Amino acid sequence: MKFETILEEIDGFGRFQIAILILLCTSRMVLPCHFLLNNFIAAVPPHHCDISTLEKSSEELFRNLTREQKLTVSLPVREDGEPKSCEMFAEPQFQLLSNSSNRTDLPTVWCQSGWVYDNSTFISTLATEVQ
Structure with a gap:
């Protein structure tokens, strides 16, 4: 059949x-x-350590600095000049405002109070929601 x-x-x-x-x-x-x-x-947008706790603890030192200057004294940079994603200086390095050369031998620690994400591409992702 x-x-x-x-x-x-x-x-x-x-x-x-x-x-x-x-x-x-x-x-x-x-x-x-x-x-x-x-x-x-599941995209991970560009990010760096949150330095707001440093600003609160050293308020009088950070008061007159611009955002870029605050990032310069608080975050080490990669070879391309962007801030490292998961590291920050153990203490603010104000000498970097006048001379940005010798940045590699300064003591760093892992991010202490989370991250700040660049929301220009994605408003919300899994990485930005789960910290």
């Missing part, structure tokens, strides 16, 4: 077969979106 004759005997392509086909096709169309979703919610 051929498959076509069996289909004719059981009334062909009915409601059950159409429902199964729709369920299978719907899941196949949605699945790529789930794979792409991870590209957006």
